[in-house]
Amino acid sequence: MAFAKPQRETDFQxxxxxxxxxxxxxxxxxxAELPGSLAEALADYGRLDARLASGCLLIPTQAAxxxxxxxxxTGSLKRDFDDVRRFYDAGKKAAALARDAGxxxxxxxxxxxxxxxxxxxxxxxxxxxFYQGLWQPLEAREALGEEAVEPxxxxxxxxxxxxxxxxxxxxxxxxxGRDLCGxxxxxxxxxxxxxxxxxxxxxxxxxxxxxxDTDRLKRDYPLLMAVxxxxxxxxxxxxxxxxxxxEGEGEIEKTLLFAGKGLTYDTxxxxxxxxxxxxxxxxxxxxxxxxxxxxxxxxxxxxxxIKAIAEIGAVRNSIGSDSFVxxxxxxxxxxxxxRIGNTDAEGRLVLADLLSHLRxxxxxxxxxxxxxxxxxxxxxxxAVGPYTAVVENGPARELRTGATFSMLGDRYGDPFEISRVxxxxxxxxxxRTKADDVLSCNNAPSSVTPRGHQFPMAFLDVxxxxxxxxLDSAKPIPYSHLDIAGSGVEGGDWQHxxxxxxxxxxxxxxxLL
Numbered sequence: 001m002a003f004a005k006p007q008r009e010t011d012f013q014x015x016x017x018x019x020x021x022x023x024x025x026x027x028x029x030x031x032a033e034l035p036g037s038l039a040e041a042l043a044d045y046g047r048l049d050a051r052l053a054s055g056c057l058l059i060p061t062q063a064a065x066x067x068x069x070x071x072x073x074t075g076s077l078k079r080d081f082d083d084v085r086r087f088y089d090a091g092k093k094a095a096a097l098a099r100d101a102g103x104x105x106x107x108x109x110x111x112x113x114x115x116x117x118x119x120x121x122x123x124x125x126x127x128x129x130f131y132q133g134l135w136q137p138l139e140a141r142e143a144l145g146e147e148a149v150e151p152x153x154x155x156x157x158x159x160x161x162x163x164x165x166x167x168x169x170x171x172x173x174x175x176x177g178r179d180l181c182g183x184x185x186x187x188x189x190x191x192x193x194x195x196x197x198x199x200x201x202x203x204x205x206x207x208x209x210x211x212x213d214t215d216r217l218k219r220d221y222p223l224l225m226a227v228x229x230x231x232x233x234x235x236x237x238x239x240x241x242x243x244x245x246x247e248g249e250g251e252i253e254k255t256l257l258f259a260g261k262g263l264t265y266d267t268x269x270x271x272x273x274x275x276x277x278x279x280x281x282x283x284x285x286x287x288x289x290x291x292x293x294x295x296x297x298x299x300x301x302x303x304x305x306i307k308a309i310a311e312i313g314a315v316r317n318s319i320g321s322d323s324f325v326x327x328x329x330x331x332x333x334x335x336x337x338x339r340i341g342n343t344d345a346e347g348r349l350v351l352a353d354l355l356s357h358l359r360x361x362x363x364x365x366x367x368x369x370x371x372x373x374x375x376x377x378x379x380x381x382x383a384v385g386p387y388t389a390v391v392e393n394g395p396a397r398e399l400r401t402g403a404t405f406s407m408l409g410d411r412y413g414d415p416f417e418i419s420r421v422x423x424x425x426x427x428x429x430x431x432r433t434k435a436d437d438v439l440s441c442n443n444a445p446s447s448v449t450p451r452g453h454q455f456p457m458a459f460l461d462v463x464x465x466x467x468x469x470x471l472d473s474a475k476p477i478p479y480s481h482l483d484i485a486g487s488g489v490e491g492g493d494w495q496h497x498x499x500x501x502x503x504x505x506x507x508x509x510x511x512l513l
Contacts, residue, residue, distance in 0.1 A: 002146065003134075003175055006108075006127060006157045008164045012038075015065075015107055021156055022066035023103035027090045027126045029074045032112025037063040042071065056093040058101050065107060070098045077114050087113075087122045088129030088413045095133025099152060107156040118410060123162045124170075125413040128505065130155070131171045135498065138179040139187055163513075169300035170508050176200055177286075177293030177501030181488065185265035185282040190239050190314035193262060193285065197242050197292055197312070204299040205248075211241040220357070223338060223349040223463070224313050226330050230269065230320035237264075241354070242288075242312040244295045253305040255365035256511060258295075259354035261347040261374035262288030262314040269343030270323040271443075280494030284347070286484055287374035288312040293504045301512050309361055313350040317343070326443070329436045332356060334465030337437040345441035347374050348456050348463070355464035355479075362469075362477050369401065370479040372460060373503070375494075378445060379452025381486035384417040388503045389483040391419045391457040394471035396478035405480075405506050414487075414505035425451055425458035438462045457481040 009015040012035045016024075026038070030053070034042065041063040046052045056072040063069065072094035074086040087110065098106050108130060113122040136149040147153075157164065180188060180196060188196070194210045201208050211217060214232065218225045221241060228239040242262075263284035267273060273281065291310045298308055324330070328340045330349075333356040338349070351372045362368035380389045388409070390402040402418040409416040428451070429439050440459060446452035460481060461467045469477035482503060489497035 003131070003150070003171065004152045004155045005168045006155045006164050008162070009107065009156045009158045010160050012109070012158055015156060015158060020154065021105050021107040023068040023070060023098050023101070023106045024064035025094045025098055025106045025108045025130065026069060026071045027074065027087055027094060027108070027110045028071065029077050029112030029114065034111055041069065056090065056097055058097055066103065068101060068103060070094045070101070074112070077119065083410060084119050084122055084125045085413045087126040091126040091129030092133035095130045099134065104151050105154040106152065107158065109158040121412050123159050124167055127157060127162070127167055128171060128174070128413070131174070132498065135175065135178055138183050166301065166513055169297045170505060172300055173293040173297030173504045173508065174501035176296045177289045177504055178499040180289035180292055181283050181286040181499035181501070183282065185316070186236070188264055188282070188285065189236050190262070190264050190316060191236070193264060193288070193314040194240050194242050197244070200292065200296055201244065201299060205246055205302060206295055206299045207245045209243045211243070212238070214238065217241065221313070221333060221353040223330055223332050224315055224353045226324040226328070227269070227317050227346045227349050228315045230318040230323040231316040232322070233320065234318070237316045237318060239313070239315040242314060244292070244310040246295065246298055246308045248302065248304045248306045250304045252307045252366045254307070254511070255362065255368040256306065256308040257358040257362055257368060257370045258291045258308070258310040259351050259358055259372040260288030260291030260310060260312040261285070261351055261372070261376065262312045263347055263350070264314060264316050266317045266344070266346065267319045269317045269319055269346060270325045271342045271344040272319055273344065283489060283494050283499065284375050285314070286488035286499060288314065289499065290373050290484065290501055290504055293501050294507045297504060297508050298512060303512050306511065307365070309358065311354040311357055313354050315350055317346045332463045334359070334463065336463050336465065337435070338463055339431070339436035339439050341439050341441040342443050347376050348440060348459055352460055352463035355460060355466060359465055359469065359477065363475060368477055369396070369399070370466070370477060371482060373482045373484060375485045375488050376456055376483045377453040377485055378447035379449060380483035381492060382447045383453060384486055386486050386492065387415050387417045388487040389419050389453055390416050391421050391454055391481045391483070393421070393461060393466065393479045395469070395476040396480045398471070399478045401478060401480045404510055405503070408509040409503070409506040412505045412509045414503055416503070416506065419454055421454050421457045425455040428455040429459045429462065453483050
């Protein structure tokens with residue numbers, strides 16, 4: 001779980017002469033002002049290679065430690081559609097090139113940052129992009145050794161203003177999120193997911209409790225256990241609910257509550273995924289991974305006045321003779337009778353029970369906000385591409401939760417798109433008979449269903465009993481659903497892409513920094 005934590009340097013020449021570093025990583029925008037020797041070296045090289053203005057290059061020069069300069073250009077930063085991710089992308093490219101060149105102790109310098117609000121976090125974003133480029137899967141590190149696959153042992157950062165401790169805490173959370181999301185289904189089966197969390201929070205102020213007893217799970221998480229039913233015959237696949245709790249020092253002023261979808265593998269169940277669509281479904285735990293990652297960042301930063309509770313449903317949706325099937329009617333923890341529309345819409349069932357428990361916590365909490373985070377719908381990826389979709393209830397919209405996430409996500413390189421839940425979404429999941437209270441879904445892929453990522457939020461609202469805490473209630477509770485189906489892995493490649501740990505950065509920026 002360890003990684004090379006950043007170390008601040010404030011004097012360029014002193015850092016070069018210290019002997020600690022073996023390469024200089026320069027992330028540079030157009031017209032960057034650089035120290036004399038470095039400026040001269042780049043000017044000389046630029047006359048030979050025009051790619052310096054737009055590419056990522058390894059340049060031999062005595063102006064850099066170890067004689068190695070990795071210069072990664074951001075490209076244009078002035079157009080309407082340019083944003084701080086130009087620095088993130090440059091950092092990521094530089095990491096791969098520096099590692100492949102043999103650098104193990106790089107020094108990072110970010111230059112040419114425009115004096116605009118959209119780039120005020122460029123140093124942090126470039127550093128996080130650099131770390132994204134260094135990460136290798138947990139299984140590789142365990143099989144071959146940390147140093148063999150992640151040889152970088154020290155990362156220096158030339159900056160007078162960057163909060164190094166905050167950067168390290170955010171990256172620790174993102175790393176945990178990538179590890180938990182990016183592992184294959186046996187390495188991170190439900191109870192192994194729980195074991196990772198127990199190790200992750202050992203010695204911190206986050207209390208971890210794991211509910212493994214299947215009888216209690218059947219009683220208290222009936223929808224979750226319906227999803228898990230076919231997995232119970234395989235001991236290593238049995239489900240669990242992981243509860244993480246943190247209470248900061250001083251008077252509590254804010255309570256954050258998170259439900260994380262932790263489908264360690266999703267076969268689709270009785271509505272089996274066919275035609276090659278099952279590959280990559282070991283990453284269907286990305287929401288739970290992000291929840292655990294955010295809690296790790298919180299554990300390191302130890303904010304005062306904040307209470308946080310997270311529940312993670314670690315479950316495998318298997319296929320077998322005891323699979324739950326469409327047409328079943330199953331009561332949720334909130335007592336809502338759910339008619340199953342399709343067993344491949346299993347994540348919302350898991351989340352509904354988790355949210356119902358969090359609803360009970362929120363009723364008496366100080367300034368509560370509830371969130372569900374999930375790789376929930378292909379529609380979200382189709383509709384908003386590589387961004388996190390946030391869908392709010394009325395109290396959350398009045399609190400401007402989505403607007404805050406959108407603004408800070410842009411500043412910190414972890415963008416959001418705001419969606420609205422509307423009356424059509426509640427009509428969509430309305431019961432067709434008196435036998436049930438809510439329909440879980442239709443029987444077509446979400447990606448070809450109108451409002452395919454909005455109506456599931458309506459289902460969660462009703463099935464969890466949160467619809468009783470809207471603007472018209474005596475106890476309104478803000479609730480926001482975050483669908484990371486498009487943002488959870490890079491390039492939308494759920495089988496091979498690197499997990500992004502979205503939306504850990506934006507959550508940290510919103511509540512911890």
